[in-house]
Amino acid sequence: MTDLKKLALEYHSQPRPGKISINVTKPTATAKDLALAYSPGVAEPVREIAKDPELAYSYTTKGNLVAVISNGTAILGLGDLGALASKPVMEGKGVLFKRFAGVDVFDIEVNTKDPKAFIETVKNIACTFGGINLEDIKAPECFEIEEKLIELCDIPVFHDDQHGTAIVTAAGMLNALEIAGKTIEQAKIVCLGAGAAATSCMKLLVSIGAKKENIYMVDRQGVIHSGRNDLNPFKALFANDTDKRTLADALKDADVFVGLSGPNLLSADGLKSMASNPIVFACSNPDPEISPELAHATRSDVIMATGRSDYPNQVNNVLGFPFIFRGALDVRATAINEEMKIAAAYALRDLAKQPVPKEVCEAYGVDSLSFGREYIIPKPTDARLITIVSDAVAKAAIDSGVATLPYPKNYPLQSVDDVFNK
Numbered sequence: 001m002t003d004l005k006k007l008a009l010e011y012h013s014q015p016r017p018g019k020i021s022i023n024v025t026k027p028t029a030t031a032k033d034l035a036l037a038y039s040p041g042v043a044e045p046v047r048e049i050a051k052d053p054e055l056a057y058s059y060t061t062k063g064n065l066v067a068v069i070s071n072g073t074a075i076l077g078l079g080d081l082g083a084l085a086s087k088p089v090m091e092g093k094g095v096l097f098k099r100f101a102g103v104d105v106f107d108i109e110v111n112t113k114d115p116k117a118f119i120e121t122v123k124n125i126a127c128t129f130g131g132i133n134l135e136d137i138k139a140p141e142c143f144e145i146e147e148k149l150i151e152l153c154d155i156p157v158f159h160d161d162q163h164g165t166a167i168v169t170a171a172g173m174l175n176a177l178e179i180a181g182k183t184i185e186q187a188k189i190v191c192l193g194a195g196a197a198a199t200s201c202m203k204l205l206v207s208i209g210a211k212k213e214n215i216y217m218v219d220r221q222g223v224i225h226s227g228r229n230d231l232n233p234f235k236a237l238f239a240n241d242t243d244k245r246t247l248a249d250a251l252k253d254a255d256v257f258v259g260l261s262g263p264n265l266l267s268a269d270g271l272k273s274m275a276s277n278p279i280v281f282a283c284s285n286p287d288p289e290i291s292p293e294l295a296h297a298t299r300s301d302v303i304m305a306t307g308r309s310d311y312p313n314q315v316n317n318v319l320g321f322p323f324i325f326r327g328a329l330d331v332r333a334t335a336i337n338e339e340m341k342i343a344a345a346y347a348l349r350d351l352a353k354q355p356v357p358k359e360v361c362e363a364y365g366v367d368s369l370s371f372g373r374e375y376i377i378p379k380p381t382d383a384r385l386i387t388i389v390s391d392a393v394a395k396a397a398i399d400s401g402v403a404t405l406p407y408p409k410n411y412p413l414q415s416v417d418d419v420f421n422k
């Protein structure tokens, strides 16, 4: 057994199975307490909510509770391993929501691959929650599922692999391009993968300036081009009028490689053929499209990021979903719209240029961190994320008309401890 495997299995099993639990937030010591918490007192909020459903936000956890829901069809880059096997990841998302943004989570693993059955299940439980974070559902089913649930639910529904990933990728990309001395408008971009994460990442890059004709998307069949007749409508959006056919063709002189596919798919030769200061976001988890060791050994000018916590430049949706939902919940937004996503991306981009607090450096075992090739994006433990990103999202929700509450009195939050200091 490798060291990491042993440590990871011990971490998940000891001293108790799993890594998250539910806390009680009210007194429960006496008969009087129990008479309030349960029968007979509990009947009072029941009657009030029955009269006015909005009061669920006053008398229950709804307003701070997000459902992290998967069917396990695209668990990280491990593929379709089933609903139950996705539970460690979903519990992990719960840990990150709580640790970084004070958001409570129920993880829900739905054992069906049928989008209609999945939609029906989620629709029927949605009233429990203040928001729904869909996770690790494969393309193209994820697109139909998210679109339909947004239509059916009056709370934010957000497929994290699509939008969380896109927001963080956009932030990191703008900074990486700046460091490389290039612009998003001119960058030639190769995206390996054409699924949930890849499609949304490329769409967001286009909306912040990338040119569609400069994007080469590659799936298992090769470059997505206008001569192909096997493309679903989501891939067809990115069909390029080109004679490039293989990943190797697309990589030649490319400025950027974004990997949202699977392990070890970018070769040293492919990387060698890219333009100067190549930007490589090898974001597949747990194993990137190319290891940072191989990438750095191949090109001394590479600007390298992965989705992992144990290398510099972690381009991972953990920098997005906790803070985005925090902001959305606190103004009771009915949706997480494009304005909120772009506000989050720019807030993350800008934060990477600020001096980094000592505690963040300590958590990563380094003396210092500063904007540059090895630090293009903030670290998830940076306590300023909840202040800056959630604030930007809440303001964008208000400005774009999807907030149903005013700017919160306790904003900008200074820490997770401020969440209920209203």
Ligand SMILES: NC(=O)C1=CN([C@@H]2O[C@H](COP(=O)(O)OP(=O)(O)OC[C@H]3O[C@@H](n4cnc5c(N)ncnc54)[C@H](OP(=O)(O)O)[C@@H]3O)[C@@H](O)[C@H]2O)C=CC1
Binding pocket: 073, 074, 075, 076, 077, 078, 136, 137, 138, 139, 140, 160, 161, 162, 165, 192, 193, 194, 195, 196, 197, 198, 218, 219, 220, 221, 259, 260, 261, 262, 265, 283, 284, 285, 286, 306, 307, 315, 316, 317, 318
């Ligand atoms: N760092 C981060 O924050 C995140 C990283 N990811 C990573 O992105 C990857 C994809 O996730 P997701 O979009 O949810 O999954 P999907 O199942 O929706 O998409 C997977 C895509 O990868 C493509 N792919 C897989 N293997 C190959 C291959 N050998 N050659 C070319 N293309 C290939 C598939 O091609 P085809 O369409 O032909 O089947 C498909 O387009 C995972 O590794 C995941 O860990 C995802 C979200 C966040």
Ligand SMILES: CC(=O)C(=O)O
Binding pocket: 075, 076, 077, 136, 160, 161, 284, 285, 307, 316, 317, 318
């Ligand atoms: C990070 C993540 O959500 C994924 O790899 O699927």
Ligand SMILES: [Mg+2]
Binding pocket: 076, 135, 136, 160, 161
């Ligand atoms: Mg995921």
